[in-house]
Amino acid sequence: MTPIQVVFLFTAALILWAAFMMVTRQNLVHAALYLIVALFGVAVIFVLLEAGFLAVIQVLVYIGAIAILMIFAVMLTRGDVSHESESVNRGFGWAALLAALFCFGLIILLGQSPAINTPAPALAVDRDTVFELGRALVSPDAYVIPFEVASVLLLAALIGALVVARPHIKEKSKQR
């Protein structure tokens, strides 16, 4: 039981607890905050996996942008009665069952895989994974195409979001 393992177990517990709270809380803002906790825990996991860059990005993107937007949306849609009313739909029992099945199924399945016991090779001390990742993302023999596609996707999402969320022209003209 090395301290690092302690750290991991603690973080994992935190994450799962936060996730559980998130899906069970009725108050959406609380749920969002728990989500943030979970995401932060994931960032820590990334650190443990020596993917510092991803950890920082995790915080930046998920906590800094996504979660905040979530809370924002929650607050914008506050007038909705369904906050106070029952927070889960009729089929939640099925959902729970299915989720549990998935959990065990996945664990068993993964446990069967031969690679499960391979120890982590030590990363070279002077290795700059950030540099390598950057190279991989823009080098033509690696991921430049997906990278560009992702950028296009983001642009499309940006425009789409604007178009969808914008009040209609009629309403605008009414405001005038």
Place this chain on the structure above:
Amino acid sequence: MSPALLTWLIPLPPLLAFFLILLFTRRNNALSHTVAVGAAALSWLLGMLVFFAALGVEHLGEQPFTSSVGWLPLGSSVFPIGVLIDPLAAVTLFFVAWTVLMIFIYSIGYNNFGQPKGEGDVPGLPPHGAKDHGHSVPSVEPMYARFFAFISLFAFGMFTLVVSDNLLTLFVGWEIMGLCSYLLIGFWYAKPSARAAAVKAFMTTRVGDVFMLLGIVALYAATGTLNFREILHNPQVLDALATTSSGYFGLSVAGLIGLLLFIGTVGKSAQFPLHVWLPDAMEGPTPVSAMIHAATMVSAGVYMVIRMFPLLSAGWVEGGDLTATMTVMAAIGAFTALFAATIAVAQKDIKRVLAYSTISQLGYMIAALGIGAYVAAAFHLVTHAFFKALLFLGSGSVIHGVEHGVLHTGEHIDPQDMFNMGGLKKKMPITFWTFLIGGFALSGFPLITAGFWSKDEILADAFGHGHLAVFLTLAIAALLTAFYTMRQITLTFLGAPRSKAAEHASETKPSMTLPLVVLSVFAVAAGWVGIPENFPVIGGLLPSWFHNFVSGTLLEHPEAAAFNILPLLVSLSVALGGLGLGYLVYRRAGEQDPLRSALGPIYTLLENKYYIDELYDRIFVRPAKAIAEGFVYMFIDRQVIDGFLHALARAAFSLGGIFRNKFDAPVVNGFGDFTASMTQSFGRALRKVQTGQVQQYLLFVALITFGGLFYYLFGILR
């Protein structure tokens, strides 16, 4: 920068000016003419640089300035275009640059720059003059900027033609000028006469151009190149062309091609059968007349012939008898010279007289070439360009002055009719003296004027090589030339005014008179470079520079004709005699032309230009119209083509009906409907699944996924 590269640049400024004016400065007159004149001046500067660089070169004929680029990929080879400055091009460039610049400057004044806008003026009509507190003054041309745009394009065409080193680009410039002459003659497009004249000029020259294009094609087919030097400085090629027979009229290939090209010139330089457009072209503004008739277009025709002389004369040895082509040229040239001169005698319109004199002078050059007097032709081309430009601009100035008088007095007379003028000598002294110089140059006033030397050289050549017929015709023509020139001068400037307008005529602005002065200088001085060495007394004073220089263009230099006293005497006598005669006859001319009574019917014949226009109208125009109307339209189009189409339509229609009823409705639609109904019923059955609950769908998805997962799990657990 090397002269060759400079040469590339010469044509560009006018083109730029054209676009600039048309696109940007159209609204602003001052800016427009600044651009245009600036461009002309730039081209002039470049031209002079190149010219004097050319003077500096020994044996320019052997090493001309050339530069070319590959332009048009032709499958296997690339068609190169480029520039070529050999002695001929150099001298042409010289006078073109000068006259163009002068004409540009002149145009400013001629189009009444700086005058108020006329109330009644509309685009497409000459300015009628404006009321400027009380008395009326000339008004500015409504389409001022457009005019400069057009002449700029015109200049571009001419420069291109002069500097180009192959027939194709030469032809391009040639056609550009054709277009511009159309645009400019029809500049006042609201005048029916102008419209007609424009169309006439375009069509007539087109006839020639088609033949010329044929000639070019034939040449390219025969030699595989259009480059001047590759063809003309290449004895093998020339001999081959000269010896092989074309199979038409027993002409050699060279002869045939030469003939075709020459027909192009006949059109462009208004030689006898196709000369009819030129007088009508006087409908255009006067600077245009000068451009077309003096500096550029007609000269272009002659320039082309001179340029192609070695080809035309292929198979002709100096002193030997002429080839068929040359004979044709000589005949047509000489005939035109006389013919046009006779018409010119009986014209009233000051500009028309000049127009016909132009035709006859061009005839001179053609004839000179026909008899192989290469240098003489070139020489006359240059001198004629100068003094004819001078004359046209002068006449324009006169007309302007008289118009001023017309505006002043308000009497309605034709300001171009010489019989309304007279006594302008006092009113417009500068115009008078310059016009006088020009006139004397034209009529070949001995010893001082340029015209004398060039004309004399032609006559001398004609005589020296024993072409007596040509010699005599030209001599008579020269006599007539001198006569009508003096007639013109006398009627216009001397004697007493025949109309109040003439009394109140006034000298024109310096922007118009300055070019006159400059050109008059050249009209005199241009001749001195060509005085034959073997001329008595003054022969040695100035070396016959022109002859040596230009003859360098050819492979074997023609030697100057041996001096002979007879042609000299002849030309002296005809010039002086003509002038004197003209003065005597018209000294006291009134409203009526004294010749009319003297000649009687012949005069009317001459006055109506031998009824050639009417003749053409009968022969070509009306039959063409008749055929177009009666046969092509009524029969071919209406009956044959339309009938065929209608029949086709009917057939297609019925066929379509058959398809529709027999195939489309039962088979295709039946199948389509069947599919549709099937789909519908399926849909009706399946739609129950669509609850619209996203999460329900998700649940299904998850279940199925788990199914897949379970498959593996089963595999593992078992």
Place this chain on the structure above:
Amino acid sequence: MTFWSDPIGVIGRLIVDLLARLHLPPNLITFISTLLGVVIVASFGLILVIFLIWLERKVAARFQDRLGPNRAGPYGLLQTFADIIKLITKEDIIPAKADKLIFNIAPILSVVAVLLIWAVVPFAPGWIGTDLNVGVLYIAAVGSFGILSILMAGWSSNNKYALLGAFRAVAQLISYEVPMLITLLVPVLLARSMGLMQVVENQSTWFILFAPLAGVIFMVSSIAEVGRTPFDLLEAESEIVAGYHTEYTGMKFGLFFAGEFLHAFTVGVLFAILFLGGWRGPGAEQFRVLGVIYLMAKAFFGYFIVMWVRSTLPRIRIDHMLSFNWKFLTPLALALLIVTAILEKIYGDTALRLPVLLIGNLIIFLLSWVALRTASRRQRRELREFKKRPVAKPA
């Protein structure tokens, strides 16, 4: 001598030896020493705040032609302590329907978010909390906790004004994060590293000379990030009582207050590190204390700029704030980044680097200037025409 060249290092080694004498496991020792470092850095920051508040008041007073605090202690230096005592002794009110947990966490988070930044600040050669190789990103990342804290505060205190403040805050902070991140990349480009230590080490000539425009954009957007005038819409007294911390009293409010001040100063520090060469200066290599002094001097300069702007400009309207960011600042930053990247790629290792980049910046600046001017003119014209139009259209 060696002590003076690196006092902290010496002391650190001393402590480590001391702990080793106690036969503690090595993990624990590293843990303890790290903790010590954290405590030192954090308390340094927090103590700094006390001085900062005094300074701020003094400077603001000078700008407003007043004397500022001058009663408590020499030059009113003790004024802040008096305030702290006041804040502590105040009653700590929690609104009835407030969300207690979040309400209490928020102020702490706001301070922590700022303190976290100090973990990667290079004070002097070798003196740095942890030299992350993605330090710059880290700064941006922990900055988002600040947003979170504001949001939590605004929402949890169950107060319309607070919530409005939170909304504004989120809108503003998320928007201005974009140009700030983009301009953060400019020094990264120039230094060819995201670690702040390398940024400083590769900054033999200050980056402000390479990319003055980036410096300006960074300053503006980080002022917006801090929420200082002219960007203090999140606590606009005249519109929404005090924004997200309307309901806060006592030391919780104090924490927000401290957090803001510390954040403002941190902006100065970052500006110094990224654009003014960090601890670089004569003799900083040998005597690291000098490095700290240089850094602080530069940081205070940056902080002074912030104060200057604050006491000079009025608050801007919210739509102006947003459109200024999205329609002007962000495109400008993008253009700057692209141009810098290209020029750096071409002239990166040549002697032309400095002039070329400088000129590039200037050109961009001029272009944007022209664009701004034309836009404002059009606006004015439209305004005029609008005035001409009849206010009420006849039916």
Place this chain on the structure above:
Amino acid sequence: MIPLSWYLTLAAGLFSFGLYGVLARKNAIAILMGVELMLNAVNINLVAFWRYLTSDSMNGQAFAVMVFAVAAAEVAVGLALVISVYRRRKTVSADEINLMKW
């Protein structure tokens, strides 16, 4: 040293919670949150596999970055949809948004 299986187990659990959230919660935003959880679980797996199996190349992390991008896009569009739905129908509960039915 932490075995790979721990990470995978954690990921599986996180994934299942996310799945439950997606399937069970009424509120559309909550559903989106669940999706985020699932994506994070995926990320954990990706990075873990990278670290343990293919750490010589960068594939795992690159994939993770892609996932980040997708997640950001998804949230942007999803929230936009939710808000516009809310504007028109004054509700964000997924089972009341059922226009797309027979």
